[in-house]
Amino acid sequence: MKVESFLEIARGYRAVFFDSYGVLRVGDHVLPGVAGALAALEAAGIPYWVLTNDASRDRAGVAAAFNGLIPTERFVSSGQMLVEFLQREPPPGLLAYLGPARAEPLLALAGCPFRPLRDLETLDGVAAIALMDEEGFDWERELNRVVNYARAHPELRIYVPNPDLVYPTEAGVGLAAGALAALLEAVLGTAPLAFGKPAAPIFHHSLELARAELGELSPSEVLMVGDTLTTDVRGGQAVGLATALVLSGNTTPEALQDQIAASGLRPDHLCSEVRA
Numbered sequence: 001m002k003v004e005s006f007l008e009i010a011r012g013y014r015a016v017f018f019d020s021y022g023v024l025r026v027g028d029h030v031l032p033g034v035a036g037a038l039a040a041l042e043a044a045g046i047p048y049w050v051l052t053n054d055a056s057r058d059r060a061g062v063a064a065a066f067n068g069l070i071p072t073e074r075f076v077s078s079g080q081m082l083v084e085f086l087q088r089e090p091p092p093g094l095l096a097y098l099g100p101a102r103a104e105p106l107l108a109l110a111g112c113p114f115r116p117l118r119d120l121e122t123l124d125g126v127a128a129i130a131l132m133d134e135e136g137f138d139w140e141r142e143l144n145r146v147v148n149y150a151r152a153h154p155e156l157r158i159y160v161p162n163p164d165l166v167y168p169t170e171a172g173v174g175l176a177a178g179a180l181a182a183l184l185e186a187v188l189g190t191a192p193l194a195f196g197k198p199a200a201p202i203f204h205h206s207l208e209l210a211r212a213e214l215g216e217l218s219p220s221e222v223l224m225v226g227d228t229l230t231t232d233v234r235g236g237q238a239v240g241l242a243t244a245l246v247l248s249g250n251t252t253p254e255a256l257q258d259q260i261a262a263s264g265l266r267p268d269h270l271c272s273e274v275r276a
């Protein structure tokens, strides 16, 4: 595939959706070309939103990591999608969560009663489980409790805001919450409800935000820019967005052809990085 300039591609669309990690930032720093590219989009009258699978913070928390470069209202997080879902469809009983205590301010926004699963002696009365993160709990103990409770209570709802299977580490990758959700799915036979990419809710919500600003808008008039074929490109294509893969994160230039062949996913555009 031909490598194109980000800005030349973006000028062909009415709005841009960005993935965050590997596209706008790597680790704790914003990539060098990003500020210039965002300013150029603004000058061209092309609004943008940042769609992140971050599930442990609300969008103000996600925005804070960009030090004011991107306004809070431009972020859509998978954690926020879960909160809005719980506000519409509160569980008919207690929500127990798996994950670190830093997920609590986000869950509190949902307005339903919740407790960390590790603090519950028994799961009696639990109507829903939220798998908020892979950290902060003993996988073996708590997942066994969930499996046994779910077998006796098939109506139990299980949510996984961030369906990512792995996250990058110095050694390569670590298993993420989505991998634990896949394990539960294999054992219980039903898939936990996912909210982040590649699941559709985060894309549909972002399209609503774009339509509120631009009026009528076809998904094909929006460019989804991501570094991961199986989340950004797969999820974007599934809802009809145009897609651009950048080579500044998960997908390296060396691995590109193999990953396209293995996934069967081909983005509409390829660019090395987000810059003006």
Ligand SMILES: [Mg+2]
Pocket: 019, 020, 021, 022, 023, 226, 227, 228, 249, 250
């Ligand atoms: Mg990414």
